[in-house]
Amino acid sequence: MKRQGRLILLLWLAWLAPSLCAQTPLPVHVFAEDGPFRDSFMQALDVAAIPPITQVADPKQAELLIAIGDQAFRRAQKLHKPLLGVYVSRSEVTLAQRKRCQCEGIWAGVALHDQLAMLEIMMPLARRVGVIVGPQSAWTPGMVQDYQGRLGLTALPVSSVDELGDRLRESLARFDALLLPVDGQLFGPGTAKLVLLTSYRLRRPVFGPDRAYVQAGSAASLYASGSDLVAETLVHLQFFHSSKRLRRSGFVHTPTVAVNEHVASSFDMVFHDIDSLREALEVTP
Amino acid sequence: MPLADEPAMVLTPARVSQPQSEAPASVTVIDRNLIEASGARELYEVLRLVPGMSAIKVDGNVPTVAYHGTQARDSRRMLVLLDGRSQYQPGLARVNWNDMPVDIRDVERIEVTRGPAAAAYGANAFTAVINIITRDPRDISKHTLAVQGGNNAIRDGYASAAGRTDAGAWRASLSRRADDGYDEPFEGSRLNDAKRVETLNGEWVRELDARNTLIMQAGGSQNRLERQQEGGVQDIGIYQQDPVQKGQRAFASLQWQHAFDQHHQLQITGYGQYTRDVTDFSVCYLDPLTGQLGPGGGVLFSQELRELYLENGRDAGATFAAAQSDPDFANRYATLQSVNAPFCAASALDIEEERYDLEIQDTLQMGDRVRLVSGLNLRHDRVSSDSYLSGTYDNVSYRAFGNLAVDLLRPVTLNLGGYWERDSISGQHFSPRLGLNWRAAPGHSLRYVFSKALRTPDIYEDQAHTNIRARELSPPFSGNTEALLGWAPANFFITQTSPGTLKPERIRSWELGYYGQFPGLELDVRYFQEELTDLLSHALNPFEFEPNNEGRVDHQGTEAQLSWRPGVDHLLRLTGAHIHTRVNKKTEGRLAARDSASALWAWQLSQHWGLSSAYYLANDYNDNVFERLDLQVRFRHRVVDTELEWKGVVQHALNKEPAVFEENRYQEDRFWLGLAVRI
Numbered sequence: 001m002k003r004q005g006r007l008i009l010l011l012w013l014a015w016l017a018p019s020l021c022a023q024t025p026l027p028v029h030v031f032a033e034d035g036p037f038r039d040s041f042m043q044a045l046d047v048a049a050i051p052p053i054t055q056v057a058d059p060k061q062a063e064l065l066i067a068i069g070d071q072a073f074r075r076a077q078k079l080h081k082p083l084l085g086v087y088v089s090r091s092e093v094t095l096a097q098r099k100r101c102q103c104e105g106i107w108a109g110v111a112l113h114d115q116l117a118m119l120e121i122m123m124p125l126a127r128r129v130g131v132i133v134g135p136q137s138a139w140t141p142g143m144v145q146d147y148q149g150r151l152g153l154t155a156l157p158v159s160s161v162d163e164l165g166d167r168l169r170e171s172l173a174r175f176d177a178l179l180l181p182v183d184g185q186l187f188g189p190g191t192a193k194l195v196l197l198t199s200y201r202l203r204r205p206v207f208g209p210d211r212a213y214v215q216a217g218s219a220a221s222l223y224a225s226g227s228d229l230v231a232e233t234l235v236h237l238q239f240f241h242s243s244k245r246l247r248r249s250g251f252v253h254t255p256t257v258a259v260n261e262h263v264a265s266s267f268d269m270v271f272h273d274i275d276s277l278r279e280a281l282e283v284t285p
Numbered sequence: 286m287p288l289a290d291e292p293a294m295v296l297t298p299a300r301v302s303q304p305q306s307e308a309p310a311s312v313t314v315i316d317r318n319l320i321e322a323s324g325a326r327e328l329y330e331v332l333r334l335v336p337g338m339s340a341i342k343v344d345g346n347v348p349t350v351a352y353h354g355t356q357a358r359d360s361r362r363m364l365v366l367l368d369g370r371s372q373y374q375p376g377l378a379r380v381n382w383n384d385m386p387v388d389i390r391d392v393e394r395i396e397v398t399r400g401p402a403a404a405a406y407g408a409n410a411f412t413a414v415i416n417i418i419t420r421d422p423r424d425i426s427k428h429t430l431a432v433q434g435g436n437n438a439i440r441d442g443y444a445s446a447a448g449r450t451d452a453g454a455w456r457a458s459l460s461r462r463a464d465d466g467y468d469e470p471f472e473g474s475r476l477n478d479a480k481r482v483e484t485l486n487g488e489w490v491r492e493l494d495a496r497n498t499l500i501m502q503a504g505g506s507q508n509r510l511e512r513q514q515e516g517g518v519q520d521i522g523i524y525q526q527d528p529v530q531k532g533q534r535a536f537a538s539l540q541w542q543h544a545f546d547q548h549h550q551l552q553i554t555g556y557g558q559y560t561r562d563v564t565d566f567s568v569c570y571l572d573p574l575t576g577q578l579g580p581g582g583g584v585l586f587s588q589e590l591r592e593l594y595l596e597n598g599r600d601a602g603a604t605f606a607a608a609q610s611d612p613d614f615a616n617r618y619a620t621l622q623s624v625n626a627p628f629c630a631a632s633a634l635d636i637e638e639e640r641y642d643l644e645i646q647d648t649l650q651m652g653d654r655v656r657l658v659s660g661l662n663l664r665h666d667r668v669s670s671d672s673y674l675s676g677t678y679d680n681v682s683y684r685a686f687g688n689l690a691v692d693l694l695r696p697v698t699l700n701l702g703g704y705w706e707r708d709s710i711s712g713q714h715f716s717p718r719l720g721l722n723w724r725a726a727p728g729h730s731l732r733y734v735f736s737k738a739l740r741t742p743d744i745y746e747d748q749a750h751t752n753i754r755a756r757e758l759s760p761p762f763s764g765n766t767e768a769l770l771g772w773a774p775a776n777f778f779i780t781q782t783s784p785g786t787l788k789p790e791r792i793r794s795w796e797l798g799y800y801g802q803f804p805g806l807e808l809d810v811r812y813f814q815e816e817l818t819d820l821l822s823h824a825l826n827p828f829e830f831e832p833n834n835e836g837r838v839d840h841q842g843t844e845a846q847l848s849w850r851p852g853v854d855h856l857l858r859l860t861g862a863h864i865h866t867r868v869n870k871k872t873e874g875r876l877a878a879r880d881s882a883s884a885l886w887a888w889q890l891s892q893h894w895g896l897s898s899a900y901y902l903a904n905d906y907n908d909n910v911f912e913r914l915d916l917q918v919r920f921r922h923r924v925v926d927t928e929l930e931w932k933g934v935v936q937h938a939l940n941k942e943p944a945v946f947e948e949n950r951y952q953e954d955r956f957w958l959g960l961a962v963r964i
Contacts, residue, residue, distance in 0.1 A: 124728065124804040127850040152853025169426040173317055201421050203294065203316070203394075268294050268304035270728040270802060 025054040026241050029062035031072035037226065041068060041086075044230040051241050064240055066233065070184075077101050082246055084236050086229055089184065090138050093249050104246040106232045109138030109182030109209065110222045110255040116151060117284040118222055118257065119177060119207045121277065122269040126176035132156045132167065137183040138209075138251070153179075164191055168198045180208040180218070192216045205267045214258040219267060220277075222255040257281070297366075297396040297416040299688040299700055299720075300405050301648060301658045306730035306800050307690065309700035309720025311399040311811045313846060313860075317420075320392060322856070322887040322897040324917035324934040326433075326441065326462065326957070328389045329382040332415065333901045334883050335397045336844040336860040339876045341903070341911060343945050345478025345513045346466040348382040352399060352413035353815065353840050353864065354876030356822070357907060357945050362740055362790070364402070364410040367417045368488075368502060370538060370556050373409050375666035375680060376638040377673070378743035381560075384532050385417075386506040387486050388460035390431065390443055393420045399844070400813065401794050403738030404702035404718030407662070407684055408711070411740045411792055412815070422447055422454035422488050427928070427963040435934075435957025438465040438479065443961075453491035460484045466511070467944075468952040476948060477511040477527040498542040502556075505535035513948065517828035518568055521585060523578065525629055526567035535559045548650040553643075560638045569629040569759075573605060580621040582628035583762060586755050587621075588771035589613045590778035599830075601779060617771060624769065628762060630755035632777070636670040654692040661685050668744045672827075675750040682708035696724040711741040711789050728802040739789040742821065749783035751827045752776045781830035788834045792817045805850040815840040822870040839867040840877075854889040875945065878903040878911075895919040907946065912939040928963040 026049075032038035045053060045066075056062050059076070065083045067076040070092045073085040077096055085093055085105030093105035112131075119126060129151050131144045144155035154175070158167050164186060172178060178199055180187050187195070187209050196217040199206045205219040214221045224232075232252045239247040257278055264271045271277060296302055298310040305312055313335045325331045329348040332340040339354035352363050361378035364371065367387055372380050395417050402410040425447035433441045445458035466478030486504040493499060512528035538556030545551065572581030584590050590604065593611060597603040608614040621628070646660035662684035669677040688702035700720035707713035718736035725731055755775045758766060766773040798811035815838075822836025823829075842864030849857045859882070866877040881904065887897040896918055903911040919932040938951040 120804075124802050125807050125848075125850070127805055127853050166426045169424050172424075198424060201424055266294060266302065266304055268306050268728075268802070272727050276727075 025052040026064060026237065027054045027056045027062050028064045028066055028237075029056050029059040030066045030068065031059070031076045032068035033072065038068065041226065041230060044227070045233065045237075048230065048234055049237055050234075051238070053237065064237070073103075073105070077103065082240065084233070084240070084246060085249075086233055087224060089136055090140075090249075091136050102246070104236070104249040106224075106229060106236065107138055107249060107251050108184075108224070109251060110224060111251045112139050112143055112147065112179075112181070113149070114222050114251075114255060114281075115179055115208050116147070116149060116153075117281055118220060118277070119179065120149075120151065121280045121284070122207075122220060122259075122264060122271055123177055123205070123267075124270055126151065128152045128154070128175045129177050129179050130154050130156050130171055130175040131179045131181070132158050132164070132186065133181060134158050134160075134183050134186045136185045138181040158186060161186060161191055165194055165198070168195065172198060172202050172204050175204060177219075178204055178206045180206060180213065182209040187213065189216075203267075205263065205269070211256075211258040214260045217260060217263055219263045219269060220257070220259040220271075222257055224252040225256040228252045228255055295396055296418075297414055298398045298402060298405065299658065299690060299702055300646065300660075300686075301656055301688060301690065303690065305809075306724055307698045307700075307722050309702070309718060309722070309732070309734050310402060311796065311798050311809060311844070313397040313399060313809075315395040315397070317393055319858070319885070320389060320395075322885060322895075322917075323899055324897060324915050324932075324936075325389060326439070326934075327382070328385065328387070328392065328417070331389070331395065332397070334858065334860060334885060334899075335399070336846050336883075337399060337842075337862040337864065337881065338397070338413075339878065339881070339903065339906065341876075341906065341944050342467070342949065343876075345476065345949070346383065346464075346480040346510055347512075349876065350380070350382060350415070351876055352397075353866075354878070354906075355817070355820075355838055355866075355868070355873045357872070357875040361409075361743070362411040362817075363413050363415065364406055365415045365417070366406075368419055368538070369416075369540075369554060370536060370558065371409075371640070371642070374560060374638050375640060375744055376636050376668035376670065377745050378409075378740075381532070381562075383480060383510060384482055384484075384506040384508040384534055386484050386504040386534050386536060387417065387419060388443055388458055388462075388484050390429070390445070390460070391419045391458050391486050392417055393424075394418050399811070400734060400796060401716075401718070401736040401738035401792050401815075403716035404704050404736060405686065405688055407686070407704045407706050407716065408708075408714065408739050408741045408789065411738050411790070419486065419488065420456065422456035422490055423449070425454075425456050429961060429963050431959060431961035433932075433957050433959030435955065436953065437468075437955055438463060439955070439957045440464075441957075441959075450491075452493070453489065455487070455489040457487035458485070467949045471948050471950065477513055480508065480510045482506060482508040496544045500540040500542070501538070503535075503537040505533065507534070508532045512564055512566075514566075515828075517826075518566070521573070522568040522570040522582065524566065524568055526565070526631070528564050528566040530562060530564040532560065532562040534561075550648045552646045552648070554646070555643045556641075558638075558640045560636075562634075562636050564634040565631065566633075567629065567631040567757075569627045574618070578627040580624040580626060580628055581618060583621045583624075583770055584608075584614065584618055585778055586628070586630065586770055586775040587614075587617045587778065588775075589617045591776065591780065594778045594780070599779075599781070604778070620769060624761055626759065626761065629759035630762075630775075631757035632672075632753050633756055634672045634753075636668065636673055639665075639667040641665045656690045657687065658689075659685075659687040666744065670745075672753055673745050673751055674748055675752045678744050678748045680709045680744055682706055698722040698724075708741065710744070710747045714739055714741075714789065730800050732798045732800070733796070734798070735795045737794075738792050740792075741789045742787045745783075746787055746821060746825060746832065747783055747785055749781055749825065749830070749832075751779075751781040751830075753779075753827060777827075779827060781825075781827055783825075783832055787821060787832055788819050790817065790820050790834070790836075807848045808845070809847075810843070810845045812843050813840070820873065822873050824872075835869070836873055837869045838873050838877075841865045856885075856887040858885040859883070875907040878905055880904045893920055893922050895921070906944065909942040909945060910940060911942070911944055913937065913951075914939055926964070930959075930961040930963075932959045932961075933957070934959070 067073040083103035088105040141155040210223040298308040360380040398414040431443040441462040443460040447456040463481040484506040510530040540554040570582030644662040684706040686704040794815040796813040817838040819834040820836025823831035844862040861882040868874040899915040936955040
């Protein structure tokens with residue numbers, strides 16, 4: 001799915017290139033915490049952006065603001081300019097839009113149906129899946145209820161970290177697997193041990209929410225890598241350049257796959273290697 | 286992640302957490318959801334969901350659970366673990382399912398390793414291992430109160446509490462269950478098989494730090510079981526008080542888990558168990574010469590008849606023949622005739638068993654491909670019994686074990702295991718196992734397993750010296766015992782003594798199996814052959830005692846288990862076994878059903894309503910077909926923060942044939958209603 005998506009994206013950008021290159025560079029300003037991610041993100045945009053962009057130091061000079069992360073997104077809103085949030089909580093974008101900001105976002109996390117597609121491939125026995133959702137989660141209870149696929153999803157609302165343990169203890173045994181959305185409040189390093197050890201003791205594997213959790217012991221996850229975010233930002237930039245409007249918010253379209261092979265093997269999951277899984281995901285409707 | 290914290294699909298076959306596709310055995314897992322869906326009241330009943338497993342009440346209210354069943358009354362060829370503690374009792378080689386100190390609601394899952402597993406657990410893991418794992422207190426968030434009642438005097442109660450501390454968690458439960466056993470009247474009279482069992486079970490887990498965890502468990506049980514009258518006693522007397530068995534159990538265990546690093550873990554476990562069973566009965570004995578009640582019945586407890594019995598090679602018929610012309614016997618008989626009262630005596634079959642077990646287990650992951658579990662075990666069994674042993678006997682055993690799992694090639698796993706042991710009764714033995722698993726494709730694997738195992742004679746089989754004592758005598762025998770019976774205390778004339786030369790029973794087994802996953806469907810199939818030799822097949826009770834290793838049983842067959850979720854709200858689970866059994870003694874085939882099956886369907890109708898139904902077949906047990914249909918309806922709802930569950934269960938026998946023996950009949954359906962409150 002990821003490889004195919006990238007190919008389509010590159011072909012599309014290449015087709016547009018001659019006409020776009022003739023256009024003037026788009027002045028943008030990037031809000032982000034200082035650090036290696038910000039630098040490499042900006043560098044990647046500079047290299048790959050078609051039409052070209054000019055990163056301006058003064059945000060007032062920019063036609064489009066790009067903000068990476070929730071904090072930067074909140075800061076950037078104060079300038080009342082077109083704003084694209086990158087890896088921003090869905091709830092943060094919704095809140096800003098309610099305040100009539102001129103903004104859209106690439107949400108933190110990946111689409112629910114993408115994670116479920118992977119879960120179905122790796123765990124063909126699974127039918128009942130519990131999905132924990134909090135106020136800051138990438139997915140809402142409504143999204144879980146609207147799911148129309150083969151699996152039976154149950155939203156498990158959790159309002160705070162304090163509730164997480166009891167919710168797991170009460171509910172986990174009813175499901176074949178647990179799916180976690182990206183949620184900086186609920187699923188940080190502080191709760192990984194609680195979530196994963198409870199799931200192991202009850203023999204219910206966890207999928208999601210990101211690569212860090214997979215490294216800690218979640219079975220597998222699709223996640224928005226840095227290059228996925230760059231590729232998605234480029235699509236938004238192109239859209240903005242051509243229409244002078246912001247593209248609608250959404251998750252990255254070509255997320256990356258991470259699998260904890262040891263955990264997947266312990267749970268007897270159908271997994272051969274990452275490439276096979278990626279290929280299987282590409283043919284998933 | 287330390288090894289102790291790793292996820293495990295199955296733990297039992299090789300003492301190491303393994304995916305089922307790599308385990309060196311066929312494994313059946315029954316988890317809490319399945320236990321609840323089965324509607325079972327008692328733990329032993331859910332084992333009918335295991336292909337090839339016989340689980341039925343044979344002697345009134347005493348269940349027999351046996352994998353590839355042979356003798357009807359004996360559960361002695363299978364190991365049962367409760368949180369790692371052996372429930373196989375050393376004195377009379379049995380597993381007491383009635384008074385196991387755990388309630389069915391405390392159980393998180395049951396793993397059944399089908400096939401010999403002595404390579405991992407030592408002697409007596411002969412045909413299979415049942416590993417009962419209780420709920421981890423860290424996974425419980427509510428207190429529970431439950432009651433249920435129904436016909437046949439079903440009256441059950443359960444209360445449990447759980448809590449968490451800064452670095453740990455605890456749980457405790459108390460339960461009581463009672464019923465009246467099989468239907469009555471049987472042949473016009475009451476069947477003495479009611480039971481009442483109370484259990485206490487608690488666990489405390491403390492995580493000392495990231496590397497060290499302490500787990501402490503303690504509990505016990507007490508029971509009162511009505512036992513049916515012994516045929517041998519009925520031949521010589523009239524019961525004044527039906528046999529009643531009263532038992533007590535207690536246990537305590539402590540386990541320390543230490544993670545050296547992510548790849549190396551040490552576990553030290555020590556536990557002690559105590560069991561006491563006493564079966565009281567009172568009989569007025571018939572005069573052997575007249576066949577009527579009278580003082581002459583006292584000769585059965587006379588010193589003279591005991592001496593004649595010993596002189597006549599412990600042959601009761603020859604003893605009575607010799608008694609006709611024995612002057613001492615004639616004098617004793619004449620003395621008794623001077624008393625104008627029937628001879629009645631109260632006796633008891635008693636046994637006390639203690640076990641102290643210390644085990645060190647080391648688990649080492651070497652790279653991605655090699656995992657080794659090794660350990661040492663020291664066990665001390667002590668059995669005291671006046672009636673079975675006429676004293677106290679000890680058996681100390683020393684053991685060492687190792688199980689190695691190697692990914693030879695990525696899709697092929699080799700499991701090699703062995704268990705060496707030496708004990709005071711049977712000397713030293715070694716039990717090996719070899720397993721080869723080939724993951725032919727993701728989600729599909731084939732396995733070949735070869736194993737050998739043994740069952741060592743229990744302390745009774747090795748050291749039997751039976752003496753049924755007249756504990757309470759009717760007057761005037763009570764006040765003048767020595768003068769009237771020739772000795773005091775007086776013992777029944779028949780006594781049995783084991784030669785002490787019995788060999789262990791042996792099994793040699795191989796299987797070819799397939800485990801596969803399809804969308805929503807899980808399938809396990811196996812073909813197996815088992816040769817059981819040197820079996821102690823003949824009766825070894827106070828009336829019949831033929832100690833020898835002449836028994837032999839051969840099993841050959843196919844088993845399958847399938848779990849299918851056709852939709853999110855439905856679960857269909859099917860098991861079946863077709864087994865050809867050849868025996869050289871008829872009693873070894875009584876519980877060997879050629880065809881057995883189970884089908885369980887669970888349907889979650891809505892958020893609140895659930896329906897489940899189970900069908901069980903065993904064709905046949907002792908020429909009787911067992912066939913039953915169960916139905917359960919559940920309704921769950923919340924009142925504020927309290928969860929309430931109402932349920933009704935009906936068990937309907939589909940035929941009127943007795944269960945194994947003539948007196949075990951279900952003429953009426955069993956039904957009960959229950960309410961559980963979780964706060």
